Amino acid sequence: MKKSRILMVLGVLLPLMLFVFPLWNITLEAPQYPTPLGMDIYINDFADANPHDIKNINLMNHYVGMKYIPDAIPEFKIFPAGIIITTILGLLIAFKANYKWYLYWFILMVVLSSAGLYDFYLWEHDYGNDLDPKAIMKFTNPDGSVMGFQPPLFGSKDILNFRAHSYPQLGAFFMGIGMLLSFLAFLVGKKGK
Amino acid sequence: MKKISYSMLSLLGLAIIFTSCGDQGKSSSNGALSSSAAEKVYVAPGEHDDYYAFISGGFSGQLSVYGLPSGRLFKVIPVFSQDAEKAYGYNEETKPMLNTSFGFVPWDDSHHPDISQTNGELDGRFVFINGNNTPRIAKIDLTTFETTEIIEVPNSAGNHSSSFVTENTEYVVAGTRFSVPVPQRDMPINEYKGNFKGVLSFISVDPEDGGMDIKFQLIMPGFDYDLSHPGRGASHGWFFFTTYNTEEASTLLEVNASQNDKDFIAAVNWKKIEEYVNNGGGTIMPTNYAHNVYDEHTHTATSTMKKEVLVVDPLKVPGAVYFLPTPKSPHGCDVDPSGEYIVGNGKLSANLTVHSFTKMLDAIENKKFDGEAYGIPILKFEDVLAGTVNQAGLGPLHTEFDGQGNAYTTFFISSEVVKWKLKTWEVVDRQSTYYSVGHLMIPGGNSRKPFGKYALAMNKITKDRYLPTGPEVTQSAQLFDISGEKMELLLDFPTIGEPHYAAGIPADLIKPNSKKIYSLTENKHKYATTSDADVRVERNGKEVHIYMTMIRSHFNPDNIEGVKVGDKVYFHVTNLEQDYDVPHGVSVIGANTSELLIMPGQTESFVWEPKQVGVWPFYCTDFCSALHQEMQGYVRVSPADSDIDLSWSLGE
Numbered sequence: 037m038k039k040s041r042i043l044m045v046l047g048v049l050l051p052l053m054l055f056v057f058p059l060w061n062i063t064l065e066a067p068q069y070p071t072p073l074g075m076d077i078y079i080n081d082f083a084d085a086n087p088h089d090i091k092n093i094n095l096m097n098h099y100v101g102m103k104y105i106p107d108a109i110p111e112f113k114i115f116p117a118g119i120i121i122t123t124i125l126g127l128l129i130a131f132k133a134n135y136k137w138y139l140y141w142f143i144l145m146v147v148l149s150s151a152g153l154y155d156f157y158l159w160e161h162d163y164g165n166d167l168d169p170k171a172i173m174k175f176t177n178p179d180g181s182v183m184g185f186q187p188p189l190f191g192s193k194d195i196l197n198f199r200a201h202s203y204p205q206l207g208a209f210f211m212g213i214g215m216l217l218s219f220l221a222f223l224v225g226k227k228g229k
Numbered sequence: 230m231k232k233i234s235y236s237m238l239s240l241l242g243l244a245i246i247f248t249s250c251g252d253q254g255k256s257s258s259n260g261a262l263s264s265s266a267a268e269k270v271y272v273a274p275g276e277h278d279d280y281y282a283f284i285s286g287g288f289s290g291q292l293s294v295y296g297l298p299s300g301r302l303f304k305v306i307p308v309f310s311q312d313a314e315k316a317y318g319y320n321e322e323t324k325p326m327l328n329t330s331f332g333f334v335p336w337d338d339s340h341h342p343d344i345s346q347t348n349g350e351l352d353g354r355f356v357f358i359n360g361n362n363t364p365r366i367a368k369i370d371l372t373t374f375e376t377t378e379i380i381e382v383p384n385s386a387g388n389h390s391s392s393f394v395t396e397n398t399e400y401v402v403a404g405t406r407f408s409v410p411v412p413q414r415d416m417p418i419n420e421y422k423g424n425f426k427g428v429l430s431f432i433s434v435d436p437e438d439g440g441m442d443i444k445f446q447l448i449m450p451g452f453d454y455d456l457s458h459p460g461r462g463a464s465h466g467w468f469f470f471t472t473y474n475t476e477e478a479s480t481l482l483e484v485n486a487s488q489n490d491k492d493f494i495a496a497v498n499w500k501k502i503e504e505y506v507n508n509g510g511g512t513i514m515p516t517n518y519a520h521n522v523y524d525e526h527t528h529t530a531t532s533t534m535k536k537e538v539l540v541v542d543p544l545k546v547p548g549a550v551y552f553l554p555t556p557k558s559p560h561g562c563d564v565d566p567s568g569e570y571i572v573g574n575g576k577l578s579a580n581l582t583v584h585s586f587t588k589m590l591d592a593i594e595n596k597k598f599d600g601e602a603y604g605i606p607i608l609k610f611e612d613v614l615a616g617t618v619n620q621a622g623l624g625p626l627h628t629e630f631d632g633q634g635n636a637y638t639t640f641f642i643s644s645e646v647v648k649w650k651l652k653t654w655e656v657v658d659r660q661s662t663y664y665s666v667g668h669l670m671i672p673g674g675n676s677r678k679p680f681g682k683y684a685l686a687m688n689k690i691t692k693d694r695y696l697p698t699g700p701e702v703t704q705s706a707q708l709f710d711i712s713g714e715k716m717e718l719l720l721d722f723p724t725i726g727e728p729h730y731a732a733g734i735p736a737d738l739i740k741p742n743s744k745k746i747y748s749l750t751e752n753k754h755k756y757a758t759t760s761d762a763d764v765r766v767e768r769n770g771k772e773v774h775i776y777m778t779m780i781r782s783h784f785n786p787d788n789i790e791g792v793k794v795g796d797k798v799y800f801h802v803t804n805l806e807q808d809y810d811v812p813h814g815v816s817v818i819g820a821n822t823s824e825l826l827i828m829p830g831q832t833e834s835f836v837w838e839p840k841q842v843g844v845w846p847f848y849c850t851d852f853c854s855a856l857h858q859e860m861q862g863y864v865r866v867s868p869a870d871s872d873i874d875l876s877w878s879l880g881e
Contacts, residue, residue, distance in 0.1 A: 071809075088746075088807035095781055095808070099855065172856060 040225035041130055044138050047217030048126030048149060051119055051145075053210035054079045061085065062187050063201045064093065075105070077156075077204065079115035082107075094165070100164060100185060100196075101171025111155060118148060126218070134227025142218045149211065158188050230444045230768055250719050266719040269710060272299040277740070280672050280733050282685060283342045283356050283369075284706065286310075286665055288729025290337045292358055292369060297672075297733060298685055300722030308367045308376045309337030309360040313823035317376075320825055321799070322754075323523070325532035327383050327439065330517045331809040334363045341392055341456075342732040345434070349396040349461045349677030353738035355439055357401045359393040364388030366403050366432060366653065368439060372527065372744050380441045381518040384428040384448075386413045390457040390562075393675070394434070396465045398500065400444065403430040404470050408477075410450035412514065421479040425451035428540075429470065431499055432878075440522070445506045445539045446514075447497065451477050453486070456496070456561050456627075461677050462568030466500035469571050469629040473558035475602070486558065487577060492609065493552035493602070494562055494573050496589060501549045502541055510546065511539045511869070521635040526753040528831050531876045551593060552602055554610040555582050561627035562667075565651055566635065566677050571614055574625035579637060581625050583654065585615035596771065606803070616654040621647045626667060627730075629674030631681025631711055639666040639686065646686055646709065648716060662707055663691040671711070672733030680735055684709045687728040696720055703726055704876040743810040747830030754832035756801035766877045773798045778811045779827065781854040782880065784847070787862030791875035794839055794868060800847075801823075803832040814850030824850045839866040 042207050057170060062087065065072040074085025082105055084090050093118035094104045106119075125183035134200040164186025175196070187193070187200045192198075272278055278296030285292055290310030294303045311318030311327070318327045318335055327333055339362030345355040364382035369375065379672065382388055382403045390404030408425040410416055416424065426448050433444040452472040460467035475492045478485030505511070516538050516578040523530040538799040543550040556577030559582070563569050571584040591597075593610040599609045624642030630635070638647050644665055668687050672680040686707045696701060703723035710717040749759050756777040758764055764785045767774045773796050777786045784802075792798055804813050806829035816824040817837050825833040839845065849860035867873050 092808045095806075 038225070038228065040135055040138070040228060043217050043221035043224060044141075045129040047129070047214045047221060048123055048130055048141070049213030050124060050217065052212040054119055054207040057206035057210065058083065059205060061201075061203055061205050061212075065199045065201070066197050076183075078207070079119060080112045090103045097185070099172045101168035101173075101174065102185060103166065105163075105166075109159070111159075115126070115152070122148065130221075135222055135229070138218050138222040138225060142215055142222065145215045145218070149215075153189070160186050160189060163187075239368060240622045240630060243306040243391075251386050253793065257801040266710075270298040270300065270685040270720045272301070273844065274298065277326055277736060279643045279736055280680070280683065281739055282670070282672075282731050282733045283566075283735055284343070284685075284724055284731040285342050285727075285729045286725045286731040287340065287704075289726025290339050290360070290667075291725065292356065293725045293728075294374065295706075295722075295724075296464070297685065298719065300708060300720050301707070302725075305725055306369055306374055306376060307380075308358060308369065308443065309339050309365065309659045310492070314826065316823045316825045316833060316835070319823035319835070321836065322529045322832075325530040325657075326376060326379055326521045326523060327340050327807075328521055328532035329365070330383070330519055331363060332826070333737065336362075337365060338362045339367075340389065340488065341368075341730045342395050343401070343675070344734055345398040345439075345824045346364075346394055346676055347397055351673050351676055351734045351738060352398075353677070353734055355398075355434075355740070356732060357394060359388050359675055360524045361388050364391075364400055364403065364405070366392045368434075368441060369775070370439070371739050372742050374743070375523065375766075377523045377525065378389060378439070378441055379519075379521045380432060380443065381520070382428075382430050382432075382443070382866075383516040383518040384409075384413075384446060384540075385424075390454040390470050393458055395459045395468070395499070396461050396580075396677070400431045400433055400649055401441065402457055402459070402468055402499075403432060404454035404457050405429070405828070406453050406455060408453065411448060412516065416659070418479050418500060419762050421451060422477040422507070423451070425453050425479075427454050427472075428459075429454060429468075429495075429497065431502075439469075441520075443538055444516045445502060445511055445541050446880045447502065447541050449495065449543060449550070450605070455559070458562050458571075458675060458687070460564060460568050460586065461566070464568035464571075467586075468497045468499050469553075469562050469564060470495040470497065471555065471562040471573055473560075483632075484850035492558055492597050493556045493607070494559060494571060494584065495605075496551045496553055496571075497543075498549045500699065505546045506541065508541060509583075511541045512541045513537050518580045522532065524753075525558070525747070526751050528752070528754045528757075536860050546831050548593070551589070552605055552607045553584050553589065553613050554599065554607060555584070556580070561625070563630075563636075563675065565630050566632050566679055568677075570634065570651055572638075573582070574628060574642070576624055576626060577626070579620050579623055581618035581628070581649075583617065583619055583651075584613045585614045585636045587659060588615065589613045594744055601675065605810075612697060616652075618647075618656065620650060621656055622659070627669060629669055630672040630679050631674070631684075632679035633681055634752065635711075636696045637669060637671065637684055637711065637716075639669050641665050641667065641689075646684065646716065649710070658715045660718060662686045662688055663694050663721070664688055664692060666707075668730040672731075672735065679757075682712050682734075683708070683719075683733075684711045685731055687724070687731065689727070691723075694836040695723060706731075736816045740764050747828055749805065749807060749830045751785055752803070752832060754803070756799070756834060757832040758801070759805070761805075764877070764879075765810060766791070766875045768875055771796050775800050775802075775877075777802045778805050779803070779815065779849065779860075780816075781811070781819070782849075782856030782860045784815070784860065785879045786877035786878050789863070789875075789881075790865040791873045792839060792841060792864055792866050793871055793873075794866060798837045798839065798864070799834055801832060801834045802827055804829050811853060812851050813853050813860070815847060816850055817847035826851060840865070842866055842868055844869045 061078040063074040165184040280297040307317035364385040368378040385405040387406030411426040427538035453474040474486035555573035557578035559573035561574040622640030
């Protein structure tokens with residue numbers, strides 16, 4: 037088998053690790069939480085970083101009127117299906133198509149993961165800004181607008197007494213490396229031509 | 230001249246600078262200049278102590294948890310006495326813990342904590358402690374730091390030579406201090422001699438769940454069995470008990486029990502008796518005693534009355550019991566880490582008597598007897614004696630060991646701790662205590678593996694050591710650094726009740742196992758409400774059961790109507806929190822009982838019998854959250870003949 041094809045197969049299979057490892061993690065630090073609260077986001081689940089973390093995040097966030105983190109969201113069905121479809125597609129390309137298609141698969145993956153990130157941003161925005169009007173505590177920004185509590189999409193940010201961190205996890209890295217491999221497969225294939 | 234003194238001063242200054250710099254590197258050096266006691270006991274904010282010390286509360290009936298070397302108090306674990314703060318003995322769940330054959334006994338005198346062992350070393354699973362007055366042995370689980378089992382000891386009185394564990398926690402042993410008629414009966418007190426009996430109880434501990442059961446009781450002559458310790462290493466399988474009042478006096482014991490020049494240490498070969506019992510030996514005696522067990526999943530204790538106990542006559546088991554003559558009403562009975570030396574602290578003597586286990590076996594084999602007492606062979610004193618620590622102090626009470634070949638004995642009358650060497654029996658050091666020291670404790674000091682860094686002396690008298698608080702002043706403990714050749718007094722700290730005795734253990738053996746919450750999904754309480762969907766109020770005749778939940782920062786339900794004067798209202802309250810250190814409390818106005826203090830995931834119940842018509846508030850008693858003050862509710866109480874139906878709500 038050609039080197040480019042091996043790279044492509046490998047690249048296509050790596051995103052499957054998303055079924056094992058989390059995609060993203062949000063962690064909240066505060067002095068009275070010596071063990072920070074954390075939530076691991078899988079493609080099909082929200083999971084406690086430590087037992088009961090999500091319950092405790094909900095308990096805390098209800099003071100400012102944030103909604104409870106749902107048990108399930110539609111994305112939990114869409115994401116796994118998307119991964120499976122793109123994997124099958126990628127395997128077909130790897131075995132049947134020429135190297136140019138490697139690039140198309142890579143572009144498809146870039147577009148889809150960008151869409152996924154945008155979707156994540158929209159959810160975060162809604163979660164942090166669509167607050168219960170009967171919230172126990174209401175905070176305003178210096179300009180008088182209602183303060184939101186949106187966690188960062190990527191990076192760290194202070195929210196009231198908490199410092200929130202939002203970073204990709206192992207699953208996301210596997211997908212990223214897989215995508216890079218497919219691009220590399222394209223380059224190797226092009227060079228070998 | 231002036232010039233010289235200046236340069237001298239500056240030299241001195243330099244010397245001080247150099248010494249204090251040198252300090253940072255090595256803290257083990259001795260001397261006042263080289264390190265300060267304050268430094269040695271200072272545990273910086275947020276840092277943890279190196280050792281747990283479980284210090285009995287004596288007449289408080291409880292067990293306190295301190296950190297060493299700081300001497301900071303972390304918790305008072307209620308054991309034998311009611312504790313309104315924690316609802317122990319007040320709520321419906323723990324009332325059965327204090328049940329006895331005499332009914333509900335809300336107090337006791339807790340004396341000798343001992344930590345469970347495996348292979349002769351501390352394993353940090355349980356602490357056992359004895360109740361003296363109404364003989365009981367309690368077990369505290371060191372994952373929850375709660376009392377989870379109490380077994381009453383029948384045929385015993387003044388349960389003092391207790392509660393010491395064997396090398397693998399096969400048994401926790403409880404001996405009677407006061408001999409009594411066995412079984413109890415109506416008889417003249419002055420017929421004590423020859424008629425009263427002293428019962429030594431061997432309580433087996435289940436290796437899996439720690440469940441206690443009286444395996445057998447040894448019916449001994451009617452002496453006072455004062456203290457005891459197990460053999461270890463070579464002497465594993467034996468247990469040693471000091472006795473006094475071998476005169477068998479029943480009155481004015483301070484004189485009448487001090488007449489014999491020597492009393493005994495009773496050496497009991499429990500392995501031999503265990504074998505005898507396992508082969509069907511012993512007699513079933515009808516009796517009555519309570520066995521109380523707290524279940525961590527139902528959060529509820531049950532009390533079972535047991536009706537019989539297996540008793541063993543020592544004369545029926547040849548070679549099971551011998552008496553070792555020991556001068557002057559010995560009190561403490563301590564066995565060194567190797568198991569070879571048995572120290573009898575003759576409290577009316579200035580000397581310490583140390584017996585040799587090897588010589589004891591030899592004396593038994595060669596029948597070096599010096600008569601017998603009630604058929605039990607008395608070994609010849611000279612043939613079991615390993616050595617004597619001469620004129621060490623006045624009123625020796627207790628000895629512990631550092632694992633480096635040294636022993637530390639307390640002297641009550643001369644108020645001091647004396648360090649001496651095993652084998653050479655020479656006194657190495659002595660330090661005063663303030664005042665009248667009873668027990669001392671070295672973590673693991675009664676095991677094969679002591680941690681010989683600190684010794685804690687527990688004093689009976691405090692007088693002027695602290696700010697005065699009227700006629701009643703605190704009792705206290707004193708911490709010594711024993712890592713050097715000389716002992717160094719580091720710290721005084723006040724204690725609860727009487728700090729009778731303590732058991733210490735490196736924190737790392739316990740800390741990782743300490744539970745943070747109770748899991749709601751494992752809550753099997755009969756009246757648990759683990760989901761808000763299940764909250765309700767039910768009436769059963771005059772009984773009203775409120776199935777209530779609590780979570781930051783409300784009760785559910787928080788408005789209840791339909792309760793009537795004359796009802797017996799049970800609040801069954803479940804804490805739905807699953808976060809560390811978020812307990813909630815609850816009480817209602819006029820409740821004739823304590824508050825409840827409910828840990829995350831736990832359910833507790835209290836009874837309220839409303840006597841007056843009205844609308845009565847209840848509230849959270851533990852400052853739980855930013856909205857703690859809002860955590861409140863009302864119960865409407867209507868006249869007894871009212872026809873208002875039960876109703877309940879939250880947020881309507």
